């Protein structure tokens with residue numbers, strides 16, 4: 001997943017960490033227990049990510065942020081990307097899904 005750091009606040013790492021702590025390192029969408037810091041890597045499916053409900057990277061209010069597993073995060077963003085495509089009128093792209 002591309003990560004353009006310039007679109008995020010400079011203290012994003014701390015904000016993201018705090019969000020994961022608040023969630024108890026569980027996906028707030030499906031409830032999956034995710035890997036905590038210091039746990040050995042097993043699978044990226046248990047990597048904690050932080051997503052923006054309104055897709056605005058600079059909007060880091062706690063109510064806009066959710067700790068999520070990669071699958072839920074991708075599914076959530078995929079819905080947003082599909083909407084964006086429709087709004088852009090590039091309907092051709094939708095046929096490739």
Ligand SMILES: [Zn+2]
Nearest residue numbers: 027030069072
């Ligand atoms: Zn999940």
